[in-house]
Amino acid sequence: MPRFASVAALTSAVLLALAGCGSNDEKDKAPSAPAGVTVQAGSATSVHVMWNQPPAKAGIKGYEVYRGKTKIKDVPAEKTMIDVTGLKPSTAYTFSVRARTDEGAFSPYSEETAVTTPAAVAEDKEAPTRPEMLTGRSDGARAARLSWAKATGDQGITSYDIYQGGSKIHSVGGDATSAQVTRLRPGTHYRFTVTARDAADNTSPASRAVEITTPRGPGDDPDTAPIDFRATTHAADGAHYVDLSWLAPKTGGEVPSYQIYIDGTFATTLIWGGEAPKGRADYSVYVSKEAGETYRVKLRAKLPDGNWGKFSPERTVVTGKPGPGDAPTARP
The missing domain is CATH 2.60.40.10 (Immunoglobulins)
Structure with missing residues (x-):
């Protein structure tokens, strides 16, 4: 031992x-409702739910994600996104999020955000092509802007998933060819890749990686x-x-x-x-x-x-x- x-x-x-x-008073004080909740259909049976990170002083220790009135996931404080799977094709859903503290206080629910999953497709096991021509640049000291060329697939592209190293950090719709990545650190080196998904939930190979170093602003301590x-x-x-x-x-x-x-x-x-x-x-x-x-x-x-x-x-x-x-x- x-x-x-x-x-x-x-x-x-x-x-x-x-x-x-x-x-x-501290125990009874509830945080504000999570802001900026978005829901993006990832395939005919899945969606990606995201929300904004609150200020550090908010004291958030975790989140609860709801589909309609049903809680479907507990999420730790350091995460502000989840993938929801096992949904039905061509179906309307609403999602909301509320925050919680270690003291047992809960925020109000966020506004419900609606999404409709795409229609089911004929059996398709062929993955889309990899996104090409990925480029990126820093967007200030704490963000980056990525862009790429459209991928192609038999059933079209439903969404693009963005990875920082080996971790998925963002999703955008299948019509998008760019995205902004936030919550970065000044003077830090990052490596990003992008994958494409179709309505059958097939995922493309990852794009080539793009490496970005955020600049240091006045007062930023590396x-x-x-x-x-x-x-x-x-x-x-x-x-x-x-x-x-x-x-x-x-x-x-x-x-x-x-x-x-x-x-x-x-x-x-x-x-x-x-x-x-x-x-x-x-x-x-x-x-x-x-x-x-x-x-x-x-x-x-x-x-x-x-x-x-x-x-x-x-x-x-x-x-x-x-x-x-x-x-x-x-x-x-």
């Missing part, structure tokens, strides 16, 4: 305690590592803990979660049960019952675009050495 095997249990207890903090990271140790009730302290990186938004690594191995994900600290953050991790053991610790933040940022400098601590012996020192 790893010597920090109890990290997950401790994390759960700490997060529950964090979630319990706050006034009754360093995504946690700032002024420190590590010390303390003992309590026969156990030894590593105490972490840091300032959030300048991401342009609230940082909701971090990954903590011990001795180069992933240990746990820290997700704030309530609103993330505005200044210095503090967190303790159980590591051992033995004194005199050496540990190397580091962490990294989850960025608003969904990527993980750079690691903090790695700090080395020794259990059972109070005072100056616990001061953080960078590992060579």
Whole structure:
């Protein structure tokens, strides 16, 4: 068993305690309804639902997606889109979204957005041709504009899916030949591809990749590592803990979660049960019952675009050495 095997249990207890903090007013305060809900038919039996990311201060912890009055999906806070499958061809549907917080508050429902799936087609197992001539350019420091030539298929093109690396991030209608991608980071390199889908849900091969680097604007900080990271140790009730302290990186938004690594191995994900600290953050991790053991610790933040940022400098601590012996020192 790893010597920090109890990290997950401790994390759960700490997060529950964090979630319990706050006034009754905070618990009762509901977020605003999700804005910008759009629904795009992807095939005769599927649609793509998207909505806008709220401001970081909104405190959103997840979403519920509804088809008519029926909830069909719970979505984590970092996602603002889903694919809905198993629908009927030539059928009208309405979709809406509402947000929720960890405190149990729900937003009003968004306005219902209507969509009609295309008609069913004769059996078709032939995929469309790949989209050609994909080009792209940055559109400011936090967005990019992509364009491509129309693909072709036996049953026509119903939609185009846009991928960032290996993750689908956007869909547009089959008549579109361009799209804007938002929620990017300044001074960051991205790789995009596009695929085409027909009414039978056949997907084309991916287009050639286009690579884009967003520019840095005034005040944009390209360093995504946690700032002024420190590590010390303390003992309590026969156990030894590593105490972490840091300032959030300048991401342009609230940082909701971090990954903590011990001795180069992933240990746990820290997700704030309530609103993330505005200044210095503090967190303790159980590591051992033995004194005199050496540990190397580091962490990294989850960025608003969904990527993980750079690691903090790695700090080395020794259990059972109070005072100056616990001061953080960078590992060579």
